[in-house]
Amino acid sequence: MTFRKIDLVSRQNWQSLYNGEIIHILVGTATCGRAAGSMAVLEAIRREIAGLEGKARVSEVGCMGLCSYEPLVVIVKPGDFSVCYHHVTPLIVPQLVEGYVKGDDPCLDLALGTVAGGGDEAVYIPELDLFKHQARVLLRNCGYNSPLEIDHYIACGGYRGLSSTLEMKPAQIIRKLEKSGLRGRGGAGFPTATKWAACSQTKGKTKYVICNADEGDPGAFMDRVLLESDPHAVIEGLIIAGYTVGAGQGYIYVREEYPLAIERLEMALKQAKEKGLLGRKILGLGFSFKIEIIKGAGAFVSGEETAMIAAIEGRRSWPEHRPPYPAEAGLWGKPTLVNNVKTLAYVPLIIQNGSDWFAGIGTGNSPGTALFALAGKLENTGLAEVPMGTSLRTLVYDIGGGIKKGGRFKAVQIGGPSGGCLPEGLLDTPIDFDSLKGAGAIMGSGGVIVMDEDNCVVDTARFFIDFSRQESCGKCTHCRIGAHHLFSILDDVTKGKGSLKSLEALQALAEDIREGSLCGLGKMATNPALTTLRYFRAEYESHVLEQRCPARVCKELTAYYILPDKCYKGCDHCVLACPAEAVFSDEQGLKVVDQVKCTKCGSCELVCPAEYNAVIRLSPVSLVPENRRTKPQTPVKEP
Amino acid sequence: MNTKESDLSSILNHNRRHPRYLIATLQEIQSREGYLSSEAMLEVAGFLDMSSATVWGVATFYNQFRFTPPGKRPVRVCLGTACHLAGGQLVMEAVARELKIEVGGTTEDREFDLDRVACIGCCALAPVVTIGTDVYPKMTPPKVEEVIVELNPPSAHKD
Numbered sequence: 001m002t003f004r005k006i007d008l009v010s011r012q013n014w015q016s017l018y019n020g021e022i023i024h025i026l027v028g029t030a031t032c033g034r035a036a037g038s039m040a041v042l043e044a045i046r047r048e049i050a051g052l053e054g055k056a057r058v059s060e061v062g063c064m065g066l067c068s069y070e071p072l073v074v075i076v077k078p079g080d081f082s083v084c085y086h087h088v089t090p091l092i093v094p095q096l097v098e099g100y101v102k103g104d105d106p107c108l109d110l111a112l113g114t115v116a117g118g119g120d121e122a123v124y125i126p127e128l129d130l131f132k133h134q135a136r137v138l139l140r141n142c143g144y145n146s147p148l149e150i151d152h153y154i155a156c157g158g159y160r161g162l163s164s165t166l167e168m169k170p171a172q173i174i175r176k177l178e179k180s181g182l183r184g185r186g187g188a189g190f191p192t193a194t195k196w197a198a199c200s201q202t203k204g205k206t207k208y209v210i211c212n213a214d215e216g217d218p219g220a221f222m223d224r225v226l227l228e229s230d231p232h233a234v235i236e237g238l239i240i241a242g243y244t245v246g247a248g249q250g251y252i253y254v255r256e257e258y259p260l261a262i263e264r265l266e267m268a269l270k271q272a273k274e275k276g277l278l279g280r281k282i283l284g285l286g287f288s289f290k291i292e293i294i295k296g297a298g299a300f301v302s303g304e305e306t307a308m309i310a311a312i313e314g315r316r317s318w319p320e321h322r323p324p325y326p327a328e329a330g331l332w333g334k335p336t337l338v339n340n341v342k343t344l345a346y347v348p349l350i351i352q353n354g355s356d357w358f359a360g361i362g363t364g365n366s367p368g369t370a371l372f373a374l375a376g377k378l379e380n381t382g383l384a385e386v387p388m389g390t391s392l393r394t395l396v397y398d399i400g401g402g403i404k405k406g407g408r409f410k411a412v413q414i415g416g417p418s419g420g421c422l423p424e425g426l427l428d429t430p431i432d433f434d435s436l437k438g439a440g441a442i443m444g445s446g447g448v449i450v451m452d453e454d455n456c457v458v459d460t461a462r463f464f465i466d467f468s469r470q471e472s473c474g475k476c477t478h479c480r481i482g483a484h485h486l487f488s489i490l491d492d493v494t495k496g497k498g499s500l501k502s503l504e505a506l507q508a509l510a511e512d513i514r515e516g517s518l519c520g521l522g523k524m525a526t527n528p529a530l531t532t533l534r535y536f537r538a539e540y541e542s543h544v545l546e547q548r549c550p551a552r553v554c555k556e557l558t559a560y561y562i563l564p565d566k567c568y569k570g571c572d573h574c575v576l577a578c579p580a581e582a583v584f585s586d587e588q589g590l591k592v593v594d595q596v597k598c599t600k601c602g603s604c605e606l607v608c609p610a611e612y613n614a615v616i617r618l619s620p621v622s623l624v625p626e627n628r629r630t631k632p633q634t635p636v637k638e639p
Numbered sequence: 640m641n642t643k644e645s646d647l648s649s650i651l652n653h654n655r656r657h658p659r660y661l662i663a664t665l666q667e668i669q670s671r672e673g674y675l676s677s678e679a680m681l682e683v684a685g686f687l688d689m690s691s692a693t694v695w696g697v698a699t700f701y702n703q704f705r706f707t708p709p710g711k712r713p714v715r716v717c718l719g720t721a722c723h724l725a726g727g728q729l730v731m732e733a734v735a736r737e738l739k740i741e742v743g744g745t746t747e748d749r750e751f752d753l754d755r756v757a758c759i760g761c762c763a764l765a766p767v768v769t770i771g772t773d774v775y776p777k778m779t780p781p782k783v784e785e786v787i788v789e790l791n792p793p794s795a796h797k798d
Binding site for chain 1: 659662665696701702704720723724729732733736756757761764765774776780781
């Protein structure tokens with residue numbers, strides 16, 4: 001079948017959905033939606049609209065990126081508003097169906113806003129601060145189109161890039177990418193055209209292309225959302241890559257921890273094959289291409305391209321020296337191209353809309369958009385896609401909605417375990433590959449974690465180094481043993497055991513590890529320690545000099561204390577909640593925490609009723625009044 | 640033992656008798672058996688004509704594989720960055736305390752096993768615990784106690 005025919009059929013199917021009388025209900029069922037309970041909501045909707053065949057229809061869609069508002073439901077009503085409801089539960093589903101599916105009440109009190117129509121009556125979601133600053137290029141279909149139906153993707157312009165590609169020469173495609181200025185989105189920002197050209201020019205009958213979907217950064221989930229919400233975009237990009245470099249086989253390396261992404265990819269591959277967009281003689285032309293999904297068994301280092309190749313070959317995921325680059329000798333010694341999920345997803349759009357369109361978004365050196373997973377102490381957490389060059393401040397305050405519960409901003413960690421921790425003074429840094437590198441962070445995977453005054457930067461650095469040390473593959477001594485020592489030093493600091501000398505050792509060791517490691521994991525693992533030391537030295541110093549953790553997080557330096565003037569003697573919440581039986585009553589019935597028994601689990605603080613709010617944390621621990629530290633020894637009475 | 644061997648023979652399929660399928664084969668065994676026993680790994684080594692040390696080396700390299708039988712209900716505490724900042728470590732300690740096992744361990748009655756995961760990707764709900772396929776959002780130590788007591792009432796134990 002020619003592409004024109006495929007396109008026509010898909011458009012007809014798509015239009016039959018949205019033209020006419022049928023009310024279309026969209027439920028976000030990506031992983032974050034499911035965690036918030038969207039599958040129960042989907043069930044409830046199915047139950048409520050049973051018997052309304054021909055009038056209403058429900059579809060599963062991916063993620064709009066509004067994680068903190070999940071579960072989300074959109075009701076698209078022909079000739080009326082399309083309304084998006086947030087925090088939907090099975091209990092309010094009957095009300096929505098009764099109100100807006102059967103009746104004409106859009107239930108705006110339960111809505112986040114409208115996605116189409118609404119005028120003065122309702123908030124128009126694309127005009128919210130949260131959306132206004134975004135440029136949704138990769139996320140354009142996420143949350144609107146069903147990832148389970150290829151027709152939706154095709155009807156919205158999908159596979160047109162592939163269709164044009166097959167009429168072009170590889171050199172033309174590479175020139176197009178070069179003009180667009182696309183840089184790899186895996187983190188390092190290497191020019192994509194250069195990589196493709198190198199692999200294309202290497203002679204060889206057998207070549208491979210690999211899609212890197214091993215998103216290992218704890219706190220990043222952009223690739224997962226793309227694969228779950230718009231899998232065809234990635235598949236189309238991979239087929240174009242295969243055609244351009246002359247490969248007949250592609251692999252998608254996905255983390256085993258993303259079962260839903262794998263399930264949706266498998267379904268998408270099957271549908272693409274059925275349409276003749278994948279497999280033997282694509283679109284009846286000369287090019288044949290196969291794609292296999294490889295499930296990663298869980299190793300952060302597998303995200304490095306040579307380590308990923310080793311994993312696909314069935315070996316331990318150890319990085320190799322480069323050169324030779326995979327473009328010359330990669331998988332089984334054959335020329336291989338490895339690209340990140342997001343990089344591949346841009347390619348069909350660049351082919352379709354032109355290089356100038358892409359180069360026109362973002363900045364001169366970093367064109368296009370950047371996709372971030374916002375998490376931590378923000379009002380709005382979730383996914384955001386902004387033009388490169390947007391400031392961190394816009395990302396944190398306008399899109400993220402500022403610090404949760406009116407807290408104070410302390411730092412933003414960008415780029416995960418390989419990234420850096422930046423202070424308030426650097427919030428105006430534009431987001432692009434080079435500016436972030438200059439500040440000591442990296443674009444990296446795109447995980448953005450915002451910390452407030454209640455988070456300790458030393459503890460955070462310790463957390464990341466702990467992650468990197470456990471994930472070190474063990475090949476290079478500097479990384480394997482260095483990261484271990486780095487962790488011990490940080491661990492000592494959080495326990496108040498360090499000295500100013502430890503901070504010097506930390507700096508020197510971190511620099512050595514960077515020099516002496518082969519791959520990015522080792523080289524970048526020290527970034528969290530180096531940047532926190534650079535921007536938050538005072539906080540390190542209070543740990544080692546005053547045994548004080550300003551955020552009152554580090555356990556050894558913090559004590560739980562019950563304020564006698566706020567404690568109410570008739571209340572026993574803390575006594576009952578304490579798993580260590582460390583809370584006792586003094587002679588007046590007021591509660592006291594026994595500092596010897598206390599395991600610092602924080603239960604007492606959590607359960608203390610808001611009207612008393614008597615439990616506080618003190619650092620250093622010497623602030624606890626001496627007469628309220630332990631239970632006085634009662635003399636043993638003679639029988 | 641007999642049933643186990645016949646089980647494996649359906650996984651050790653001759654189209655995939657190549658070292659490149661080692662990881663996929665181990666994944667299949669684990670998804671069916673729940674863990675990788677030494678016997679299973681020896682059988683895989685023999686089938687793929689690799690040394691058992693190589694198989695062991697690959698299996699222990701990856702986080703996914705476990706070498707002891709799992710509990711009926713796997714408990715996973717997320718210690719990704721967002722969960723860590725929201726107090727995930729305290730939640731982990733609470734779960735370990737309530738189940739009376741350490742990270743990586745299985746309860747004596749083989750009802751629960753406990754492990755950490757590095758981000759399950761629902762950071763907006765941090766800190767998160769999963770038990771089986773159920774997700775427990777925004778956990779705190781007191782909530783952990785409630786949930787575990789509910790799932791594993793002390794009366795169920797025969798002392």
